[in-house]
Amino acid sequence: MADSQLLTDVRALVGREYGRVYAWDDVNAPMIRQWCEIMGIDNPLYTDPAFAANSDQDGLVAPPSMLQVWCMEGFHANHYPPGSTTENPYEVLQLIESYGYPSVVAVNSELTFNRNLRPGEKLYYTTRLDSVGDEKTTGLGTGFFVTLVMQYFVEHKSGDEAVGELLFRVFKFRPAHPQTAPQAPADANAAPVAKRPKPGMSDDTRFFWEGCDAGTLLIQRCTQCQTLRHPPAPVCIECHSFDWDSVQASGRGQLYSFVIMHYPEVAPFDHPNPIGLIELQEGVRMVAGLTGVAREDLRIGQPVQLEFQTFDGELTLPLFRPVAE
Template sequence: MAKYEWLSEIEAMVGRQYGRIYAWDRINEAMVRQWCEIMGVDNPLYTDAEYAATTEHGQLVAPPAMLQGWCLAGFGDKKLAPGSTDENPYGVLEVLEKHGYPAVVAVNSNLTFDRYITMGEKLYYTTVLDSVSEEKTTALGTGFFVTLKMTYFSEQPEGLEDEKVGDMMFRVIKFKPAQKADQKSEQKKDKTEVNKEAAVRKRPKPAISDDNRFFWEGFAENELRIQACNRCKKLQHPPAPVCMHCHTFDLGYQVASGKGELYSFVVMHYPHVAPFDSPNPIGLIELEEGVRIPAGLIGLEEGESPKIGQKVQVEFHTFDGELTLPQFRLVPTKES
């Protein structure tokens, strides 16, 4: 974990949404005409109002390929149109740069157009940092593919919902340029080690104290141990050095049946944190012995939601070959 600890900073950024970036100008005939001239596009649908009126559109439309251009920053000073966010969706590139990946090359972009855009419309887009790949080596060098997704909207009058008009997937590689031939083999070796480390990012291990060691040691024996008072016989969880009911320090434990029901639950989606799955359902289980315990839920079909009151049964699973945790399997409601 030591070498690539900073990757977690990047993983935490994935899925983040960035605010609006507005177009400087409404869609207008002058800019469309100039664009068509420069690009050598002679379709009269874009420049001849009389012709356009006879088409299914009934009016001039802008060339779809101009979509990205409308919302670009100013030419010289790179200023964004008023009202635009000053959040930087490329912040992840700065983090990569800081960790030794100085070069950047745009790899590919895919544009999707939902509909034609007409004169007078005002566009803006929002951005999501869609993904950051594992470390890869290409002919250019070693680095990370970073994918952003921009969604373009046409601003509507107050009270109406803005209309999505298209989107764009934009991918770059942020990398360390390939070394000269004599350094290449060493570079390769580094990379393999790195990939190995990245691949085995482990679940965080619990901090264990003298107050709760019995609880954690139980899992290796496939036992769910609940602290029990040797004097008043009451149970308590989480474990403590003293009975919260009668205040004796004379405590033991009872092995729970592992049966219970779902008292509450959440389903984790963002941020994605390795090595956890997403979505990751977590239950608060009320054990039949009467105490509650949080743990991961298993046995859900895709798209199925857990239900409060659903019966559960404990299972023990070992992660990373070293950490055994209880997880609770949801018993299908019809059988319970």
């Protein structure tokens, strides 16, 4: 049970708005070009002035998903341009931590775009503590889901214009199984070997990971309307029934979309690290690692086949390998 004083202090912060954080630079073509190069995007609307001038955009625009990038602090943490607020929009996390919830994990983020940005525009964002949920117990531990909303604006002499919004949610928690201090390696000079992080497991997802351990890909199915769903969830998205079982997937599908993780480089993953959104033959989609393929050989729609791989002798994950047409 959460401390009553903690709940009082946290709820007093909900709804608080924090001041402006400015972008270091105006929206500009060199940064757009570098971002597109790193992300593997070759849309001429972002990088070819002649093409963009003859498009319905009447000139270069920035990729919408760069919205968050313009106002980042840079290489050094909390290094913001002059005039930016010195308030800490994450003070609620420090407050929760002071009551014995030391860990944090990002849960999800959602970007909303009002319009495309153009070179020469100057941005800033403000932050609002949108909500702090009731204390919840998950496979990771017990804690609170904290939601912050950043609203992005372009400065105008006639009045600033809202151009987008970022919803950012984290889970601030007390671990279910606190880690003990690691044992010293036999060779004091040997660096510890990084292991693959284990997925969070709950009553809703346990069947899926146990299926992976057994070499089967299981998809949740509503027993009332037969709708398949993934990721697993406690209730059917169609008929709202709580009754479900699972079916074994064929393991065949196609590459619906993909990203290439370049940075940060986190051990023990290989980099660049390709990650795919797989559309299974059964109709559901799932995110999984891609194996046995180079970046330049990936293409949307190519057929893929399930392949289980075991890491660190204990963690079995479903990966997908491209196959011939």
